[in-house]
Amino acid sequence: MVVVGSGPGGLQLSYSLGRAGVPHAVISADPSPGGMFRKWPFFQRLLSWTKPYAPEARGTRYYERYDWNSLIGEEDRLRALQPGLMDGSSYFPARAEMEQNLATFAREGGVAVRYGCRWTGTRRDGDAFVLETSDGEYRCRVPVFAFGISQPWKPDIPGMDAVPHYADTRAPETYAGKRILIIGKEVSAFELANGFLPWAKQIVLASPRPVALSVVTRSLVGVRARYVQPYEDHVLGGGVVLVNASIDGVDRTPSGFRVRTSRSDGGGALIFEVDDVIATTGFTPPLGDLPELGVPVAGRERIPSQTAMFESIGVPNLYFAGTATRGAPGLKKHGLPSSSGAVHGHRYNARILARHIAQKYFGVDPARPVLKADEVLSYVLREVTRAPELWHQKSYLSRTILIDPVRGIIDDGILPLQLFVDSGGTDGVAAAVEANPAGELYPAIYVRRNNVVTEHLLPSNPLLDFETAEHRKQLADALKPLGL
Amino acid sequence: MATARSDLTETLAGIALFADVGAAELQSIAHIVEERRYAEGERIIRQGISGSAFYIILEGEAAIRVSGKDYGTLGRGEFFGEISALLGEPPIADIVALHILRCAIVAGPDLEGFMLAHPTVLYRMLKAEARKLQKATSWRT
Numbered sequence: 001m002v003v004v005g006s007g008p009g010g011l012q013l014s015y016s017l018g019r020a021g022v023p024h025a026v027i028s029a030d031p032s033p034g035g036m037f038r039k040w041p042f043f044q045r046l047l048s049w050t051k052p053y054a055p056e057a058r059g060t061r062y063y064e065r066y067d068w069n070s071l072i073g074e075e076d077r078l079r080a081l082q083p084g085l086m087d088g089s090s091y092f093p094a095r096a097e098m099e100q101n102l103a104t105f106a107r108e109g110g111v112a113v114r115y116g117c118r119w120t121g122t123r124r125d126g127d128a129f130v131l132e133t134s135d136g137e138y139r140c141r142v143p144v145f146a147f148g149i150s151q152p153w154k155p156d157i158p159g160m161d162a163v164p165h166y167a168d169t170r171a172p173e174t175y176a177g178k179r180i181l182i183i184g185k186e187v188s189a190f191e192l193a194n195g196f197l198p199w200a201k202q203i204v205l206a207s208p209r210p211v212a213l214s215v216v217t218r219s220l221v222g223v224r225a226r227y228v229q230p231y232e233d234h235v236l237g238g239g240v241v242l243v244n245a246s247i248d249g250v251d252r253t254p255s256g257f258r259v260r261t262s263r264s265d266g267g268g269a270l271i272f273e274v275d276d277v278i279a280t281t282g283f284t285p286p287l288g289d290l291p292e293l294g295v296p297v298a299g300r301e302r303i304p305s306q307t308a309m310f311e312s313i314g315v316p317n318l319y320f321a322g323t324a325t326r327g328a329p330g331l332k333k334h335g336l337p338s339s340s341g342a343v344h345g346h347r348y349n350a351r352i353l354a355r356h357i358a359q360k361y362f363g364v365d366p367a368r369p370v371l372k373a374d375e376v377l378s379y380v381l382r383e384v385t386r387a388p389e390l391w392h393q394k395s396y397l398s399r400t401i402l403i404d405p406v407r408g409i410i411d412d413g414i415l416p417l418q419l420f421v422d423s424g425g426t427d428g429v430a431a432a433v434e435a436n437p438a439g440e441l442y443p444a445i446y447v448r449r450n451n452v453v454t455e456h457l458l459p460s461n462p463l464l465d466f467e468t469a470e471h472r473k474q475l476a477d478a479l480k481p482l483g484l
Numbered sequence: 485m486a487t488a489r490s491d492l493t494e495t496l497a498g499i500a501l502f503a504d505v506g507a508a509e510l511q512s513i514a515h516i517v518e519e520r521r522y523a524e525g526e527r528i529i530r531q532g533i534s535g536s537a538f539y540i541i542l543e544g545e546a547a548i549r550v551s552g553k554d555y556g557t558l559g560r561g562e563f564f565g566e567i568s569a570l571l572g573e574p575p576i577a578d579i580v581a582l583h584i585l586r587c588a589i590v591a592g593p594d595l596e597g598f599m600l601a602h603p604t605v606l607y608r609m610l611k612a613e614a615r616k617l618q619k620a621t622s623w624r625t
Contacts, residue, residue: 244512329520335592335594422530455533
């Protein structure tokens with residue numbers, strides 16, 4: 001099999017495949033590991049935190065809940081690499097610290113990558129895939145694309161060709177004293193606006209959709225708290241302008257740009273004369289010829305649509321890893337997305353995919369320990385209280401326990417919740433952590449009996465401690481039909 | 485630099501629910517809704533499982549399934565999930581993709597705001613609901 005990409009998704013997958021004993025090649029067009037973190041964020045500090053000091057001991061599995069940036073190694077020397085590389089000035093690692101974290105994992109974890117090898121085309125040859133590259137052809141039964149959502153994308157609006165993308169942003173001091181219009185109101189728009197506050201004369205953010213703030217949506221949807229300052233400037237009348245308008249066109253003028261807009265909240269046309277325009281209109285996966293191969297995509301970002309196990313819904317045996325696994329949205333309860341667009345989410349997806357590939361294509365069965373009946377309640381409650389996979393991938397990953405007629409009670413590991421809920425099979429239970437629109441966080445227990453799944457939402461707790469007597473009682477009631 | 489245009493706005497323009505919506509408003513709706521494709525056989529909403537959303541079928545067909553038994557199909561332009569989302573209760577049926585299915589989605593918590601912001605869409609929804617109600621009660625006359 002072949003993995004395309006050497007960002008965090010490709011590195012985690014390759015490492016986990018290696019641990020499972022699956023032979024594979026990794027190719028990457030880049031000269032070194034790190035993917036998009038080799039270049040971005042533009043203002044050089046991440047949005048994902050790592051707490052060097054946390055309620056759980058550094059290096060343990062439970063500590064991963066507080067460290068969003070390290071990849072997941074099984075050897076002690078590979079665990080919790082990120083906090084050891086930070087200088088204490090922020091709990092958001094600097095971009096260079098993240099790059100070092102990933103490079104260290106690749107080196108110490110023995111992840112072998114053919115760098116400078118660009119994937120250029122894909123074709124079928126019987127049951128096999130042939131990946132054409134700048135360094136010859138790779139033939140495989142299973143390709144996995146971990147190419148990130150890394151290709152700058154701009155909408156097809158008149159005059160947009162002349163507008164620089166986020167990826168082309170110049171050094172901030174070159175915007176000193178300028179009027180800047182940023183097309184977009186998502187995280188990257190606010191990252192730039194925040195960085196331009198000490199430089200720009202005026203900043204306008206324009207896009208059809210009103211701004212959403214993560215602290216209001218209570219999720220990773222919207223502008224993250226770190227970049228909210230331009231919003232505060234706006235609401236206090238400090239000079240930053242937010243406009244809900246569709247962009248009709250951009251014209252060059254002798255001194256800069258004229259941006260023609262129509263307000264989407266019914267206010268009519270608005271024209272802006274500015275010195276600079278930047279399109280923070282996002283990125284798209286570098287799909288190459290995959291759509292022609294039959295890979296369906298969805299949304300403005302054209303992310304490949306995937307099954308719960310990260311396989312293309314149109315091309316069997318073709319998989320995705322890394323941020324592209326956003327194309328497997330799962331149950332998305334109450335509209336809350338997975339964290340698969342960030343390292344702390346997709347690192348677990350990659351580990352699950354490695355297990356699946358090892359099992360399905362290479363006959364390597366995962367370790368599935370047997371549990372004693374009287375351990376189950378305590379084990380499930382400990383997992384929903386402390387398991388990093390469940391906290392980082394809410395309503396998305398679950399601890400799955402099956403009642404095997406031969407072996408007894410089996411810990412089937414961390415798996416996509418959707419698989420358990422939507423697939424028939426052995427009786428069992430899947431435990432997840434969930435959130436509702438009111439912002440409550442609580443355990444959700446799914447019991448499968450005779451191929452019918454029932455949902456049991458347990459209460460929240462102010463200290464997020466779900467190992468209470470009340471939780472134990474309600475879980476016991478939920479599991480009673482299984483004889484547990 | 486990719487400048488491929490998303491065709492979602494154009495697709496929405498061809499759906500009856502959005503027939504009375506102007507161009508700028510439609511573009512705004514295209515930014516608000518999520519677009520998703522489902523695999524053949526995949527469940528979109530699940531009987532008895534909370535937290536679902538409002539779905540409009542853009543391409544494909546889906547089965548209405550209750551406790552394993554099919555009660556009809558839904559096709560392009562039809563919508564589902566609104567009753568569950570409005571009442572805040574789990575759906576009473578599964579909706580299952582019969583082949584690859586493309587939907588536009590409004591998350592449950594956003595549905596009220598969506599309907600109030602786009603009254604012409606709300607009016608079209610109400611007409612469709614009225615037709616469903618008329619069909620369901622036609623035995624009385």
